[in-house]
Amino acid sequence: MRKKLSAYFLAILTAAALFSGCGGVSSETAAGAGDSGEQATKASESTGESGELSKLSIFINMSWYPVDSFTGKIPDAIKAATGTDLDVTIATDSKQLGVMIASGELPDLVFSDTEINELSNSNVCIPLDELAEMTGVSFENAENYDERTRIASTLSEDGRAYTLLNNYNSNEDWDKLKLGAQGQTCIYYRQDLLEAAGIEVPTNLEEFRNCLKEVKTAYPEMTPLGMGGYWKLQPISIWTGVSQGKYDGKEYRYESATPEYKSFLKYANSLYRDGLISAEEYANENEEIGHQRAYNDGCVFYPWYLANSNFTQLQSNAVSDSAKWAVLAPLGQPPLGDGKGWGGLFISRNCGDVTAAARLFAYLNSVEGGRTSMWGVEGDDWMLDENGVPQFSEEFLEARGNSEVWYSKYNTMFYFGASAIDEIYMNYSGMEEDKLKEFSAYSKGFVNYPELGIAKPSTTSEEGVIYTKLEDIRKKYEAKAIFSDTDEDFESACEEFMKALDSAGIGTYNTYMTEQIQKVKQEFGF
Amino acid sequence: MRRRKVGQHKSGFRKQLPLQLFVLAGILYLSVFNIIPMAGLVMGFKDYKITDGWLGIFTAPWVGLKFFREFVTDFQFPVLVRNTVGISLCKLIFTFPLPIAFAVMLSDMRRGWFRKLTQTASYLPHFISWVIISGISYQFLSSSGILNRFLLALHVIKKPIGFLTDAGMYWGLATVLDMWKETGWWAIVFLAAIMGINMEMYESAILDGASRLQRVRYITLPSIKPTIVTVLILALGNLFGGGLGGSNFEQSYLLGNAMNSEASGIIQTYVYDVGLANGRYAYAAAVGMVQSVISLIFVFVSNAAAKRTAGSSLF
Numbered sequence: 001m002r003k004k005l006s007a008y009f010l011a012i013l014t015a016a017a018l019f020s021g022c023g024g025v026s027s028e029t030a031a032g033a034g035d036s037g038e039q040a041t042k043a044s045e046s047t048g049e050s051g052e053l054s055k056l057s058i059f060i061n062m063s064w065y066p067v068d069s070f071t072g073k074i075p076d077a078i079k080a081a082t083g084t085d086l087d088v089t090i091a092t093d094s095k096q097l098g099v100m101i102a103s104g105e106l107p108d109l110v111f112s113d114t115e116i117n118e119l120s121n122s123n124v125c126i127p128l129d130e131l132a133e134m135t136g137v138s139f140e141n142a143e144n145y146d147e148r149t150r151i152a153s154t155l156s157e158d159g160r161a162y163t164l165l166n167n168y169n170s171n172e173d174w175d176k177l178k179l180g181a182q183g184q185t186c187i188y189y190r191q192d193l194l195e196a197a198g199i200e201v202p203t204n205l206e207e208f209r210n211c212l213k214e215v216k217t218a219y220p221e222m223t224p225l226g227m228g229g230y231w232k233l234q235p236i237s238i239w240t241g242v243s244q245g246k247y248d249g250k251e252y253r254y255e256s257a258t259p260e261y262k263s264f265l266k267y268a269n270s271l272y273r274d275g276l277i278s279a280e281e282y283a284n285e286n287e288e289i290g291h292q293r294a295y296n297d298g299c300v301f302y303p304w305y306l307a308n309s310n311f312t313q314l315q316s317n318a319v320s321d322s323a324k325w326a327v328l329a330p331l332g333q334p335p336l337g338d339g340k341g342w343g344g345l346f347i348s349r350n351c352g353d354v355t356a357a358a359r360l361f362a363y364l365n366s367v368e369g370g371r372t373s374m375w376g377v378e379g380d381d382w383m384l385d386e387n388g389v390p391q392f393s394e395e396f397l398e399a400r401g402n403s404e405v406w407y408s409k410y411n412t413m414f415y416f417g418a419s420a421i422d423e424i425y426m427n428y429s430g431m432e433e434d435k436l437k438e439f440s441a442y443s444k445g446f447v448n449y450p451e452l453g454i455a456k457p458s459t460t461s462e463e464g465v466i467y468t469k470l471e472d473i474r475k476k477y478e479a480k481a482i483f484s485d486t487d488e489d490f491e492s493a494c495e496e497f498m499k500a501l502d503s504a505g506i507g508t509y510n511t512y513m514t515e516q517i518q519k520v521k522q523e524f525g526f
Numbered sequence: 527m528r529r530r531k532v533g534q535h536k537s538g539f540r541k542q543l544p545l546q547l548f549v550l551a552g553i554l555y556l557s558v559f560n561i562i563p564m565a566g567l568v569m570g571f572k573d574y575k576i577t578d579g580w581l582g583i584f585t586a587p588w589v590g591l592k593f594f595r596e597f598v599t600d601f602q603f604p605v606l607v608r609n610t611v612g613i614s615l616c617k618l619i620f621t622f623p624l625p626i627a628f629a630v631m632l633s634d635m636r637r638g639w640f641r642k643l644t645q646t647a648s649y650l651p652h653f654i655s656w657v658i659i660s661g662i663s664y665q666f667l668s669s670s671g672i673l674n675r676f677l678l679a680l681h682v683i684k685k686p687i688g689f690l691t692d693a694g695m696y697w698g699l700a701t702v703l704d705m706w707k708e709t710g711w712w713a714i715v716f717l718a719a720i721m722g723i724n725m726e727m728y729e730s731a732i733l734d735g736a737s738r739l740q741r742v743r744y745i746t747l748p749s750i751k752p753t754i755v756t757v758l759i760l761a762l763g764n765l766f767g768g769g770l771g772g773s774n775f776e777q778s779y780l781l782g783n784a785m786n787s788e789a790s791g792i793i794q795t796y797v798y799d800v801g802l803a804n805g806r807y808a809y810a811a812a813v814g815m816v817q818s819v820i821s822l823i824f825v826f827v828s829n830a831a832a833k834r835t836a837g838s839s840l841f
C-alpha cells in the first residue's frame with residue numbers, strides 16, 4: 001500500500017514538474033535570457049487616490065541598458081512630479097519583445113527603439129488621441145509636438161500616433177546648438193602612448209594609416225585599431241563619404257552600392273593587409289569584450305559612440321595610471337543625419353493605470369520633463385545661462401566624470417521624451433575647454449535629413465524585407481571584402497557583393513526610397 | 527485464442543495504474559508542448575502579423591507557398607542548405623561511430639577505479655552548456671589563446687591560426703567540439719547494450735582462439751546491432767538538428783560570426799534571425815517547416831533502409 005501511495009505521489013509530482021514551466025500572467029519575475037516562451041511582468045498597482053505613488057511596470061527593450069531600477073535623484077524628481085513609480089525590466093536579448101507582442105503579454109509600458117511599427121498598433125498599444133480622450137491628459141505641451149506627432153503617425157498603418165520618439169530636434173533647433181555635437185560614432189585614442197612614442201596625431205585618413213603603422217612598430221603587443229561589438233569601422237566608413245554618398249537631396253542610393261563604399265572597403269582592406277586591424281576583433285559582437293581590451297591596454301585607437309559618458313568610462317576604467325584618452329578629430333567627411341527620433345515610450349493595452357501612464361508620458365515629453373530627465377533638478381543641479389545653455393553644479397559635473405556614481409546617484413537613463421539637444425548639453429556643458437573643442441569638432445558640416453528616417457519602410461512590408469536582406473548581404477560581404485588577402489580576392493568579393501545586392505532588389509529599394517523621401521518632404525515641408 | 531473478460535482487463539489496468547499515470551504525464555507533456563502546437567504550422571501559409579496575437583494564426587489571410595518560394599529564391603538558400611547538410615553529415619560520420627568505439631574500448635577495460643574515472647570524465651562535458659564551451663573555445667582558440675601561443679612558442683606556426691574566424695575551419699571545429707561533448711554520453715547507451723551480451727559467447731570465442739579484434743567484430747558489434755540501428759535512425763531523424771548532440775543551432779549561434787558566416791550560417795540560425803529578430807514569424811515557420819519535412823523524410827527512408835538491410839528498425 002505504501003509503495004502504491006509513493007508511486008501515485010511521484011507520478012503526480014512528475015506531471016506537476018513537467019507543467020511547472022507554463023506561463024503565469026501574475027508572475028513577478030522578468031523573462032529570462034533567450035527564453036522567448038516566458039512572459040514579462042505585469043505588476044501594476046494603482047494607488048493614486050490615497051496619495052501614494054502609482055506603480056507601473058515597464059519593459060526597456062535594450063539589453064545594454066546600464067541601469068535596471070527607477071532610483072536616483074532624477075527618478076525621484078520624476079516621481080514627485082508625476083506621482084508614478086516604475087518597476088523596471090530590461091531586455092536580455094533583442095528577440096524578446098516580438099514574442100511578448102505576439103503572445104499579448106506586454107507590461108504597462110514599453111520603451112523601445114525597434115519593433116516600433118509593431119508597437120504602433122491598436123491591438124497592442126493605446127494611440128495618443130485615444131489616451132488623451134480616456135484620461136483628459138493633454139500631450140500638446142510636448143517639445144516639437146506637431147512634428148513628432150506627424151512622424152509617429154507614419155509609423156502605424158492606421159495613421160495614428162502611438163508614441164512620440166525621443167531624441168528629436170528640428171533643423172531650426174540644430175541651427176541654435178551652442179556647444180557639443182550630434183550623436184555619432186568617433187574614434188578615441190591613447191594620447192599618452194602617441195606622445196611617448198613621438199607619433200603625431202593624424203589629421204586625415206592617409207596620415208591615420210601611417211600613424212597606425214608607427215603605432216604597430218612602437219607597441220607590437222597592442223592592436224593599433226581595436227574594435228568591439230557594434231561600432232567596428234563605422235567612423236572610417238563615414239569619413240570616406242559613405243554616409244554622404246547615399247543621398248544628394250534628390251536621389252537615394254543604398255550606401256553599399258555607392259562608389260564611396262568601395263573606397264571604404266579598399267581602405268579597410270589595406271589596414272587588414274598591413275596588420276593594423278584584427279579579423280577576430282571585427283568578428284566579436286560583444287561590445288564589452290572590446291571595451292575590456294581598450295581598458296586593459298589592448299589597443300591604441302578605439303571606435304565608439306561620441307559621448308562624454310563613454311569617454312569618462314574609458315578614462316576611469318583604464319588599468320594604466322598613465323592612460324590618457326582623447327577624442328580624435330574627424331578625419332574626413334561628416335555624417336549625414338537621418339534623425340526622426342530614436343526610441344518611443346508606448347502604453348500597452350494591458351496597462352492597469354492609464355491615467356498614471358498618460359501623466360508620466362506627458363511629463364517626460366514636455367520641455368520641463370525632458371530637461372529634468374537629463375539635467376536633474378532646476379536650481380539645484382542646473383540653471384540656464386543667457387544663451388539658453390544649462391550650467392551644472394559642481395556635484396553634477398563631478399558625478400558625470402564617474403559612470404558608477406553617475407548612474408547610481410543621478411540616473412539619467414529615463415530620458416523617454418528628452419530631445420537630442422537636451423542630451424548634448426547634459427554631456428558637454430561644463431566640460432573643460434580643450435576637451436569640449438575635441439567633441440565639438442564633430443558638429444562641423446553635420447546636416448540632418450529627417451525625411452530619410454521617416455521614409456524608411458516598416459520591417460514587415462515588402463520594401464522592408466528587401467532592406468533587411470540588403471543589410472544581411474552587407475554584413476556578410478563587407479567582412480569578406482575587408483579581410484581579403486589579395487587584390488583578386490577583394491575584387492571577386494566586391495563583385496559577388498554587388499550581384500547579391502542586385503538579386504535582393506536594391507533597384508526596387510532605391511526607387512521606393514527616392515519616391516517616399518519626396519513625398520515626406522512635401523508633406524512635412526522639409 | 528483465449529479472450530480476456532472485461533473485468534480481467536480492468537483489474538490489469540488498475541494494477542498498472544501508478545505506471546500508467548507516469549506514462550500519462552509523458553503523453554500529456556508531448557500533447558501540450560509538441561502535438562497541439564503543430565496547429566501553429568499553418569502560420570507558414572498565412573500572412574501572419576504578430577500584432578494580431580495568437581488568434582491571428584488562424585484568422586490571417588492565406589498566402590499559400592509564398593514564403594517557401596521566397597526562401598528557395600533567397601541568395602543565402604544554397605549556402606544555408608549546404609552548411610546545414612554539410613555540418614550535419616560531418617557530425618554523423620565522425621560523432622556516430624566514436625561512441626561505439628569508445629564503448630567497446632571501455633567494455634574491454636578491467637573493472638576498477640580507472641574505468642569508472644574514464645567513463646565519468648568522458649560524459650561530464652555533456653552537462654556543460656554550449657555557452658560555456660564557446661567561452662572556453664575563445665580562451666583556447668583565439669589568436670591570443672592558449673593553443674596559438676603554445677604553437678607560436680614552439681615555432682610550429684609563424685602567425686596565429688584563425689580557428690574562430692577562418693570559414694574553412696568552422697566545420698571541423700564544430701565536429702570536434704561535438705565529438706568531445708557527446709562521445710562519453712552516448713557511449714553509455716552502447717555500453718549498456720554490450721553489458722547485456724552473454725559472456726559465454728566470449729568465453730567460447732576465446733577457447734576457439736579468437737583475438738580481441740575478432741571478438742569485437744564477430745560478437746560485440748553484431749550483438750549490439752539493434753541498438754546501433756535504433757540510435758542511427760534517431761540520429762538521422764535529427765540530422766539537421768545536429769544528430770546525436772542536437773547542437774547545430776547553439777554552435778552556429780555562439781561560434782558563428784561575420785568572418786566565418788559563410789560556413790557557420792545554417793537554416794536554424796536563419797530562422798532565428800529572420801523570425802525573431804525581424805518579427806517575420808510566418809516566414810520563419812515556413813523555413814523551419816522545410817527543414818522538418820526533410821528530416822521526416824530522412825527518418826522514414828532510414829527506417830525502411832534499416833529494415834531491409836539490417837532486419838531491424840524503429841517502427
